[in-house]
Amino acid sequence: MEALWLSMKLAACVAAILLAIGVPVAYWLAYSTWRGKFLLESLVALPLVLPPTVLGFYALVAMGPRGPLGKLWIALFGHGLAFTFTGLILASVLYSFPFAVQPLIVSFEGVDRRLLDASAVLGAGTLRTFWRVILPLSLPGVVTAAVLSFAHTLGEFGVVLMVGGDLAGVTRTVSIDIYDRVQSLQYGEANRMALVLLAISFSVLSVVYAVNRRVWSPWPAK
Amino acid sequence: MTGGKINWHKWFRGLPFVIAIFLARHEMQAQQKEIRIAAAADLKFAMGELSETFEKQSGTKVNVTYGSSGNFFSQMQNGAPFDLFFSADIAYPQKLEADGLAEPGTLYEYAVGRIVIWTPADAKVDVAKQGWKALLDARVEKIAIANPEHAPYGRAAVAALQKTGIYESVKPKLVYGENISQAAQFVQSGNAQAGIVAMSLAVSPAMREGKRWEIPADLHPRIKQGAIVLKDARNKEAARAFLEFVKSAAGRAKLAEYGFAFPEKPAQ
Numbered sequence: 001m002e003a004l005w006l007s008m009k010l011a012a013c014v015a016a017i018l019l020a021i022g023v024p025v026a027y028w029l030a031y032s033t034w035r036g037k038f039l040l041e042s043l044v045a046l047p048l049v050l051p052p053t054v055l056g057f058y059a060l061v062a063m064g065p066r067g068p069l070g071k072l073w074i075a076l077f078g079h080g081l082a083f084t085f086t087g088l089i090l091a092s093v094l095y096s097f098p099f100a101v102q103p104l105i106v107s108f109e110g111v112d113r114r115l116l117d118a119s120a121v122l123g124a125g126t127l128r129t130f131w132r133v134i135l136p137l138s139l140p141g142v143v144t145a146a147v148l149s150f151a152h153t154l155g156e157f158g159v160v161l162m163v164g165g166d167l168a169g170v171t172r173t174v175s176i177d178i179y180d181r182v183q184s185l186q187y188g189e190a191n192r193m194a195l196v197l198l199a200i201s202f203s204v205l206s207v208v209y210a211v212n213r214r215v216w217s218p219w220p221a222k
Numbered sequence: 223m224t225g226g227k228i229n230w231h232k233w234f235r236g237l238p239f240v241i242a243i244f245l246a247r248h249e250m251q252a253q254q255k256e257i258r259i260a261a262a263a264d265l266k267f268a269m270g271e272l273s274e275t276f277e278k279q280s281g282t283k284v285n286v287t288y289g290s291s292g293n294f295f296s297q298m299q300n301g302a303p304f305d306l307f308f309s310a311d312i313a314y315p316q317k318l319e320a321d322g323l324a325e326p327g328t329l330y331e332y333a334v335g336r337i338v339i340w341t342p343a344d345a346k347v348d349v350a351k352q353g354w355k356a357l358l359d360a361r362v363e364k365i366a367i368a369n370p371e372h373a374p375y376g377r378a379a380v381a382a383l384q385k386t387g388i389y390e391s392v393k394p395k396l397v398y399g400e401n402i403s404q405a406a407q408f409v410q411s412g413n414a415q416a417g418i419v420a421m422s423l424a425v426s427p428a429m430r431e432g433k434r435w436e437i438p439a440d441l442h443p444r445i446k447q448g449a450i451v452l453k454d455a456r457n458k459e460a461a462r463a464f465l466e467f468v469k470s471a472a473g474r475a476k477l478a479e480y481g482f483a484f485p486e487k488p489a490q
Binding site: 060061063064065066070079080082083161162163165166167179180182183184185 | 290292293295296363364366369371372397398399400404407408411412413414
């Protein structure tokens with residue numbers, strides 16, 4: 001259960017950070033008219049297609065004392081990033097990035113341009129238009145982004161395996177714990193944890209689809 | 223597109239037939255001249271040379287898959303198509319034999335694993351001189367070992383640390399690799415400053431340059447490594463022949479060269 005709690009904590013941190021970073025990035029990607037935008041879009045989508053072994057391998061090398069990130073971190077805090085909870089958060093943010101940004105882009109792009117024009121004509125600046133028009137209209141996208149990055153981080157395995165070091169209470173997430181139990185042939189224990197994870201993942205995804213299908217909505221109808 | 227000229231329907235109807243031919247050919251080749259071996263990660267380098275020599279001598283093609291012994295064991299319980307299993311822990315082949323999944327009488331303890339404390343060549347501590355005391359040095363912040371819950375080398379590492387009496391003081395420094403290769407990789411990448419790894423990896427080309435100190439064999443339970451021919455082996459004769467080759471003087475010399483010891487003769 002310690003592992004499950006750790007995974008939840010990790011997933012919550014990652015979802016919060018991804019919303020904070022994802023919203024401005026998605027806003028820029030949705031509204032910029034720069035011709036080279038497709039390059040950035042590809043970069044954002046990369047973790048979708050790269051295997052966790054590639055991300056995990058780069059993360060491990062980058063966090064090491066010879067890597068740029070590791071060097072910086074050691075200079076600042078006196079210890080490396082690998083095998084720490086912070087290291088896991090960082091790797092997971094990278095890994096789940098597209099799961100937060102893609103739904104945000106889609107919903108930002110879906111906002112009716114005429115409303116934006118109207119807002120501008122009425123004298124609202126870019127920031128005000130964003131807070132008062134775009135964001136409220138994109139709430140399903142924001143919920144989807146938060147829930148998907150939470151769920152994706154909860155189910156993360158390969159990257160954590162490669163940079164975590166399997167420390168109980170620090171980096172032993174629920175997926176690693178299940179793997180360890182299967183390895184030690186404790187199939188009963190593994191099964192119990194796997195079922196819990198299955199139930200959580202199913203409920204979380206149900207929320208996403210319910211919100212998008214407007215079966216129910218977490219905010220009052222207008 | 224020129225696709226309009228091709229009769230796709232006809233083509234697709236012929237497809238299963240073509241696939242069947244390919245599969246049959248593949249099956250036949252496999253049955254004639256190939257054995258599949260599942261080998262523990264610590265055999266990575268030794269097994270490569272062993273199978274090369276065997277291929278030249280016998281004409282049988284050897285296909286080796288490396289991985290964690292525990293993983294292989296679960297896969298074999300569920301019918302993985304291997305002919306021969308070289309486990310880092312003899313308990314797994316023993317269990318396969320008990321479950322009736324292996325050829326009776328083929329179980330063989332092919333080697334005894336040795337463990338070393340390993341650091342990169344540029345490490346600040348000199349493990350070759352200081353031995354296990356190097357692990358107590360404050361500059362060694364992380365020590366990588368294989369996961370003692372399921373990896374035999376991890377269990378041996380913990381046992382050795384306990385026997386020398388430093389386990390409690392170094393425990394906060396320990397990080398766990400999924401298998402012995404990953405523990406080595408944690409040290410090689412610089413994320414851990416020292417590791418307890420298999421001798422067979424420490425003498426491999428990538429790690430040969432580092433500093434190492436062998437943990438005496440009397441400090442840990444013997445890492446008995448066992449091999450067995452599987453019941454469902456498609457090529458039992460060739461699998462047995464390979465096992466015989468490993469038992470031969472030439473086979474043992476190769477294993478010794480890559481840092482394995484043998485049951486009759488304790489490691490130095």
